Amino acid sequence: MISFEFTREQEDFRRELRRFAESELAPKYTERAAKAEFSWEAHRQLAELGVLGIGLPEKYGGTGEADPVSLGIATETLAYGDVNVAAAPVQVGLVAAQLAVQGQPGVAQTYVPRLIAGEIVAAIAVTEPSAGSDASSLRCQARPVPGGWKLTGEKIAITHATTAEIALVYARRPGSQGHRGISCYLVPLGTEGVTRGAMPGMGCLPLGWGTLSFTDVFIPDDHLVGEEGLGFAGAMHHFDFSRPALGLLCLGAAQASIDEAAAWASEREAFGRPIAAFQGVSFPLAEHATYLEAARWLCYRSLWMRQTGRQHTDLAAMSKWWPPQVAKEAIETAWVTHGNLGYSTELPLQQRYRDVAGYLVADGTAAIQKRIIATTMLGRAAAR
Ligand SMILES: Cc1cc2nc3c(=O)[nH]c(=O)nc-3n(C[C@H](O)[C@H](O)[C@H](O)COP(=O)(O)OP(=O)(O)OC[C@H]3O[C@@H](n4cnc5c(N)ncnc54)[C@H](O)[C@@H]3O)c2cc1C
Structure with missing residues (x-):
């Protein structure tokens, strides 16, 4: 037998979010969407509703076991009211899951609870001016130095580039080719050598789309996410x-x-x-x-x-x-x-x-x- 039903908890959650989407989000959707300003107020409301911790470890403030179906329900339902605000659970889910599962415990402890609480947002930086669809040809370099790496390169079309506190940046070991040699690094965007630029598009303005440039940015050893070369x-x-x-x-x-x-x-x-x-x-x-x-x-x-x-x-x-x-x-x-x-x-x-x-x-x-x-x-x- 197959079932196309959500669980009772999922149905209750969906109804609660639908009410929120219609009464709180929809009335101000176009006003928010017209500005290249992140909607912190709506984002914090999502945190209060528990939307940002779905499927993330309880020790960081999440709901516990991985729960992609509930995350999908949240995203679809919130988008009924505001498609830009609704991107939050996907972005937080993506970054926080990588940090919680593959990050060093100390680094995960510093950032994952703040992501779940809606205090900060994070970017994921893969795309470059010369590498988008063919992401495995990215050029951004992480050069090994004592105690970590020095990061140099440019990322483009990055969601939250203008607002994020941290970014997961994908970069390669000098001399490597293809997907081999690409690693994922957590970069606090306040670090010396990081510059950001806005790059407004035809929509999604509140998501702070833009560029991130790195010039000899020091990344400490414990900011590697996952195994080196398997990013x-x-x-x-x-x-x-x-x-x-x-x-x-x-x-x-x-x-x-x-x-x-x-x-x-x-x-x-x-x-x-x-x-x-x-x-x-x-x-x-x-x-x-x-x-x-x-x-x-x-x-x-x-x-x-x-x-x-x-x-x-x-x-x-x-x-x-x-x-x-x-x-x-x-x-x-x-x-x-x-x-x-x-x-x-x-x-x-x-x-x-x-x-x-x-x-x-x-x-x-x-x-x-x-x-x-x-x-x-x-x-x-x-x-x-
Ligand atoms: C709203 C928005 C948010 C984004 N957020 C992020 C983000 O947070 N982080 C991030 O890293 N990136 C982000 N991106 C970038 C996005 O992932 C890339 O733009 C996308 O992967 C395409 O890369 P490109 O723009 O370099 O296009 P290109 O790779 O230059 O492709 C140009 C065209 O060629 C086609 N093409 C390329 N190769 C092939 C092929 N083998 N077969 C057939 N057609 C092909 C493509 O389909 C496309 O139509 C975002 C983009 C947008 C629009």
Whole structure:
């Protein structure tokens, strides 16, 4: 037998977050989204709701056992109210899980409780000006020196670059090539030699997107996260979690848009009838409701596979290429259903469209996700 039910606790949690998303987040979504300022107030509310500690060790203030399905529920539900605020559990989950599992205990103890409490945010810095999709060709260098490493290089398109207290930075040992030789280092961004720059995009402004530059930045020995030279494999394992979570993030925003379009279609009249009476209006909404439902269960299945310890790299990649596209198209239909109002800044639809569009690229484009799926299906020949 199979079940598509969440547990009673998960259902209660979902209902609580839905109330919060509708009453607290949604009314100020567009106001927050218009500014390149991190929403600390909303972030701390998430901490109070327990959203930032899902699946993280209790000794650091988390809920305990890994719980990717609940994290997906939180992300999808919060995105119904504010897709930017909803990115927090994914980002905290990604960084804190790496620190808690692979970081040195003293370093994890310093930062993980503060991440869970919503006091600080962290960045993950992989992408460089000359290496994005082909992350294994990154150039940032960590040169061994007594007591640690000296880091030099540049990172680009980094979420929280302007606001983060710390970053997990991926860099290679001089002379190494490909994914071999890449390690993950925790870098406090106040360290001498670090500079940051803002790089505003077409959406996701509150997420403080930008650049990070490192010039001979000293990293002490205990700031290595995971094994030296195995940083790339470690990062890929964690992206298998973030991909379905980001898929659900986009779907939450799309569901809000389709619900708004359905309500508007029943209210707005044309040719003497509510526009919902025209199949030209109702059928696209029915089609998008179908795609959203299918995409949602793809993401949850991927998270469930992770929770139960099954291989899910291909499902995670499927959950990252398709759901953001499904979401973007659903939001487009929702604003066209609203006519001129949908295009106006009076409604949140255009803002959601621009915010969700970021996830067509963030964490790997559709082409890169399909490459991962094809490699799983066809072996390494598909990746050449
Ligand atoms: C909103 C947002 C947030 C982000 N946050 C972060 C972050 O926090 N940390 C971080 O490290 N990075 C982050 N990124 C960067 C993101 O991960 C990269 O932009 C992405 O991996 C693509 O790399 P690129 O931009 O260098 O594009 P490129 O690698 O130059 O790709 C350009 C185009 O070529 C295509 N392409 C490349 N190789 C192939 C191939 N083999 N087959 C088919 N097509 C191919 C791509 O699909 C793409 O369309 C973020 C990006 C965005 C938009």
